Amino acid sequence: MSNVIEVTQLGKDYATAAGAFAALKSVSLTIAQGEFVAIMGPSGSGKSTFMNLLGCLDYPSRGEYKLDGENVSLLSSDALAALRNRVIGFVFQGFNLLPRLNARDNVALPMLYRGAGSGERKQHADEMLAKVGLAGLGDRRPNQLSGGQQQRVAIARALANSPQLILADEPTGNLDSHTSDEVMGLFTELNHSGITVVLVTHESDIAKYAKRLVRFKDGEMVYDGHPEGGL
Amino acid sequence: MNAFAMLAESWRAIIANRMRSFLTMLGMIIGVAAVVLMLAVGQGAQSAIDETISSMGSNLFIVLSGATTSGGQRMGLGTAPTLTMNDAAALAEVPNITAAAPVQPGTAATVYAGNNWSTSITGVTPDYLQVRNWAVASGFAFTDADVRGAARVALVGKTVADNLFGDENPVGKTMRIKQSPFTVVGVLEAKGQSLDGRDQDDVVLVPVTTAQRKLFGSQFPGSVRFIMVQANSAEAMPAVEKEMNVLLRSRHRIAEDADADFSVRNLSAMAEASASATRIMSYVLGAIASISLIVGGIGIMNIMLVSVTERTREIGIRIAIGARHRDILLQFLLEAVTISLIGCLIGVGLGIGGAWAVQKFAGFPVLVTPDIAVLAFSVAAGVGVFFGFYPARRAALMNPIDALRYQ
Numbered sequence: 001m002s003n004v005i006e007v008t009q010l011g012k013d014y015a016t017a018a019g020a021f022a023a024l025k026s027v028s029l030t031i032a033q034g035e036f037v038a039i040m041g042p043s044g045s046g047k048s049t050f051m052n053l054l055g056c057l058d059y060p061s062r063g064e065y066k067l068d069g070e071n072v073s074l075l076s077s078d079a080l081a082a083l084r085n086r087v088i089g090f091v092f093q094g095f096n097l098l099p100r101l102n103a104r105d106n107v108a109l110p111m112l113y114r115g116a117g118s119g120e121r122k123q124h125a126d127e128m129l130a131k132v133g134l135a136g137l138g139d140r141r142p143n144q145l146s147g148g149q150q151q152r153v154a155i156a157r158a159l160a161n162s163p164q165l166i167l168a169d170e171p172t173g174n175l176d177s178h179t180s181d182e183v184m185g186l187f188t189e190l191n192h193s194g195i196t197v198v199l200v201t202h203e204s205d206i207a208k209y210a211k212r213l214v215r216f217k218d219g220e221m222v223y224d225g226h227p228e229g230g231l
Numbered sequence: 232m233n234a235f236a237m238l239a240e241s242w243r244a245i246i247a248n249r250m251r252s253f254l255t256m257l258g259m260i261i262g263v264a265a266v267v268l269m270l271a272v273g274q275g276a277q278s279a280i281d282e283t284i285s286s287m288g289s290n291l292f293i294v295l296s297g298a299t300t301s302g303g304q305r306m307g308l309g310t311a312p313t314l315t316m317n318d319a320a321a322l323a324e325v326p327n328i329t330a331a332a333p334v335q336p337g338t339a340a341t342v343y344a345g346n347n348w349s350t351s352i353t354g355v356t357p358d359y360l361q362v363r364n365w366a367v368a369s370g371f372a373f374t375d376a377d378v379r380g381a382a383r384v385a386l387v388g389k390t391v392a393d394n395l396f397g398d399e400n401p402v403g404k405t406m407r408i409k410q411s412p413f414t415v416v417g418v419l420e421a422k423g424q425s426l427d428g429r430d431q432d433d434v435v436l437v438p439v440t441t442a443q444r445k446l447f448g449s450q451f452p453g454s455v456r457f458i459m460v461q462a463n464s465a466e467a468m469p470a471v472e473k474e475m476n477v478l479l480r481s482r483h484r485i486a487e488d489a490d491a492d493f494s495v496r497n498l499s500a501m502a503e504a505s506a507s508a509t510r511i512m513s514y515v516l517g518a519i520a521s522i523s524l525i526v527g528g529i530g531i532m533n534i535m536l537v538s539v540t541e542r543t544r545e546i547g548i549r550i551a552i553g554a555r556h557r558d559i560l561l562q563f564l565l566e567a568v569t570i571s572l573i574g575c576l577i578g579v580g581l582g583i584g585g586a587w588a589v590q591k592f593a594g595f596p597v598l599v600t601p602d603i604a605v606l607a608f609s610v611a612a613g614v615g616v617f618f619g620f621y622p623a624r625r626a627a628l629m630n631p632i633d634a635l636r637y638q
Contacts, residue, residue, distance in 0.1 A: 057551060057631045078555040085553020096548045096635065100247050112236055113553040157552070 004068060004087075004165050004196045005031040005054060011062035012049050023049040025219040026063065031198065033164065036191040038207040038227065039200045041216035048169070050216065051200050055088060055167050056080045068164060085113050089158025091199075093170035095150040097142040103129060103153045104138035110160040128156040132186060148179035155186060159195075166190065168199035172206055184209045237558075241566040244538070252570055255534045258527030259574025259614070260581060263607050265520035267582025270603045272589060273513020275596035280509045284502040286422045286431065288364040290468060291499050292460040294322070294475065297492035312454035313492040316439070318482060319458045323358075325474050327467040332359040333455040335439050337447040342407040343395045350391050352408060352435050354442025354455075362461045370402035370417030373438055381440040385413040388432035389421040408435065409446055468497060521610070527574065528614040535567050535622035546626050547634025560627040567619025568612060575611030579604050 012024040024046040031037055041047040052058040053065060056072055065072045068087050075083065084090075089110075097106045107128050108121040116124070129138055132152040142150050151171060158166050168187070172180035180203075188209055191197045201207055207227055215223035223229070245252045296314040314333070322331035335354035340347055353359075356378050360367070373384045385406065392401050401415040422431040443452065462471045472495055479493055539546070546559060583604075586597040 052632050055551070057635075078557075081550065081553050081555045084551065090551050092635070096544070098545055098548065100243055109549070110552045113549075113555070113558060115233065117233075118236065161553075 002033050002069075003030045003066075004033050004035075005029070005198075006066040007054075007063070008065075009063040010050075010053060010060050010065055012046075012053060012058070013061040022219055024053070024060075027221050028063075029214065029221065029224070031196060033196055034191070034194055035196050035198075036188070036209070036211045037196075037198045037214060038210035038212070039198065039214045039216065040202060040204075040207055042202075044218075045216040046219040047200055047216040049219075051167060051169055051198075054198065055090065056084050081113075085110055086161060087164055089155075089161070089163040089166045091151070091154050091158050091166060091168040091171045093173040095142070095147075095154045095174070097150060097153055097157075099142055102139050102141055103134065103145065103156075106142070106153055107138075107156045107160055110157060114161055124160065125156070128159050129153070131159065132156045146179075147175050148182060151175060151179075151183050152186065155183070155190075159190070163195070165196045165198065168197065170200055170202070172201065172203065177205075180206065237561060237565055238569075240562055241569050244566050245569060248538070251534060255530050256570055256574035256577070258530035259524070259571050259611060260527075260578040262520070262524035262527040263575045263578025263611055264581040264585060265523050266517060266610070267579055267599070267603055267607050268585045268589070269516035269520040270513065270606075271582065271586035271597040271599045272595060273509075273516050274598040274600060274603070275586075275590075276509050277506070277513055278598050279596045280506050283423070283425065284499075284506060285364065287425065287498065287502060288362050288459075288461065289499060290462040290465055291362065291497075292462070292468075292472065292475065293496050293498055294318075294458040294460060294479070295494050295496065296454070296456060297494070312451035313483065314455050314458055315453050316455060317453070318479060319356075319455065321478060321482060322458060322460055322475060325471065325478060327463050327471050328475075329461045329463045330358040330362050331461075332356050332362045332459045333439050334359065334457050334459060335442045335447065335455045337442060339409045339446060341391065341395060341435060343401075343404065346395050346397070348391060348394045350388075350433050350435055352437060352442065352446060354439035354446070355436050356439055359436070359459065362459045365422065366420045367417040368420040369400070370415070373416055373436075378438040378440050381444050382438055383411060383413045383441060383445070384416045384438065386417045386419055386436040387415055388419045388434040388436075390430055390433040391435055392418050408437070411445060413437065465499065468499065472497065524610060524614060528571075528618040531567050531570055531615065532618035532622060534570075535563060535619055536625070538566070539563060539622045539626045542626075543629065543634050543637040546629050547631050547637065550629065550631040551635060556627045559629075560623045563623035563626045564616065564619045567623065568615035571611050571615030571619070572608070575608055578611070579607050582607070 007027055007029045009026045009028055010024065011022060011026050013020040013022050027050065039047050039050065053060050056067060060073060067083065070083060072080065104122065104125045107125040111121045111124060126138055129135060132155050134149060134152050134156065137145065137149065142153070145153065172183055175183060184206060187197050187199070199210070207213055210227055213223065213225065213227040214221060294314065296312065316333055319331045319333035322328060332355060337352050338349065339352045340349045357372055357375060360372055367386065372386060373382065377384050385408065387401055395406060396404065401418055404415050405412050406415055407413070419432065419436070425431050437446070439455065460475065462468050475495055476491070480491060483492055485491055549559060583599050586599050589595050590597045
């Protein structure tokens with residue numbers, strides 16, 4: 001099985017008044033195609049920094065990160081944008097839908113930046129909405145949808161360009177437990193279809209859905225293994 | 232990202248903040264309308280002046296005879312009989328002079344049927360029509376033969392024709408000037424007002440010899456009040472002026488240190504001065520109006536900066552899911568340009584409407600040429616790009632992590 005993510009001695013420093021602060025010290029990790037990984041850790045543990053690096057939203061200070069075989073440090077920010085657009089689907093805690101756009105246009109947004117035509121965008125967006133169980137709700141605005149529905153729209157958007165990897169940052173943080181279970185069911189389903197899922201959470205119940213657990217503490221990886229052993 | 236989709240995005244953003252977009256546009260609308268109106272008024276004044284100048288004739292000099300002294304009082308230029316028909320003939324031979332037309336003006340009452348009309352009777356040669364760039368609307372001009380024979384023929388101006396003959400065609404009719412009968416051989420084309428507001432069409436032209444001998448008898452036969460001289464180009468005028476002075480001084484036997492008994496004036500230079508004053512006025516008006524365009528542009532920049540800040544999170548999302556620098560830059564730039572161009576379109580409409588109203592209600596001459604609209608349009612697009620660029624660049628250069636975290 002090929003590796004989607006290959007991280008070697010990855011580190012990230014932030015400049016502070018007291019000098020450089022290593023938010024992430026040195027992390028090595030590989031995630032293979034089709035894995036379902038949960039990342040946990042207290043705040044300040046470096047897990048958000050790690051997710052930002054995985055998501056190609058930030059450049060590492062040290063080490064090497066290969067996403068889909070490409071060395072991210074060597075790419076320009078426009079090339080990174082294209083890589084994110086093609087390989088990664090993002091799901092955020094706060095859904096992060098554009099309030100002015102209806103559900104269909106929100107889902108179609110990544111296709112727009114890929115350069116897809118309007119007919120293809122509309123058709124494919126409706127397919128993706130049906131896939132997450134929101135068939136027929138394409139014309140609703142985000143504020144006309146429940147929290148769970150909004151997160152499903154966000155997942156449909158993440159799926160729009162058929163990514164290999166879905167990065168989810170606390171995807172159930174704003175949802176009640178029932179809706180959380182539904183959303184996690186959806187992630188599990190997607191994972192069964194072959195998509196690699198990496199999610200950050202602080203809830204053990206959510207982490208149990210994953211097949212592999214990674215724990216961070218003080219900028220270092222402290223556990224990497226089966227969820228049962230790390231909770 | 233294709234252009235149409237981008238335009239739709241911009242339009243959606245503009246519509247989402249209708250009131251704000253409209254107020255921002257208002258700045259552009261007022262600026263563009265002011266520029267269009269001012270340029271229209273300026274061009275209108277310009278074209279009115281140009282018309283007047285071309286009605287006067289081009290590259291013109293006027294040579295006035297000297298002043299007489301009567302009982303210790305000097306009577307003013309043109310009162311002494313120092314210029315003659317022969318002077319005019321001699322001037323016509325000077326290189327670069329196309330024509331020299333002697334003129335003997337006077338005033339007299341004219342009568343036709345039951346109508347009478349007091350007007351200026353100007354004694355001229357056929358050259359006068361060429362120098363003044365004046366055409367005959369109906370009938371024919373009189374000829375050199377009429378001048379030699381001091382014939383009783385007349386060309387009437389439009390005003391005289393209207394007042395004396397009414398609806399009748401004056402050509403071939405006999406009118407009376409100072410009791411003597413004159414045959415009307417033609418009607419002059421209408422010229423309108425001169426630079427100083429006189430009606431140039433209120434005139435009757437007769438052969439200069441007829442004026443001298445039969446209408447305004449003078450004790451100095453052959454003398455004329457002034458000579459109108461036309462040079463063949465504007466460039467030749469300074470040299471021609473010098474030559475005329477030399478020629479006339481020698482013909483009049485004037486010692487080198489004595490005052491001349493004539494004076495040469497460059498009419499075209501005077502007209503050019505008034506035309507350039509008008510041109511400067513229209514530039515100044517346009518410049519003042521374009522200040523309001525700049526203010527409008529600053530309004531756009533201001534609102535775009537607010538919009539970029541407000542939409543920080545949106546920008547973060549777009550960058551995260553794959554928007555490149557230029558996608559974001561173009562999105563916001565297009566928004567600024569769209570606001571600017573719509574404002575400009577409305578402004579051009581308002582400006583043209585305003586120009587029409589000025590013409591209709593204030594009686595000011597205005598002229599709206601297509602290049603005014605084209606100019607206003609390209610300036611507005613330029614303003615949109617110039618003032619939209621900084622906010623758009625700020626949006627494009629945002630750090631996606633910070634932008635996504637923005638509340």
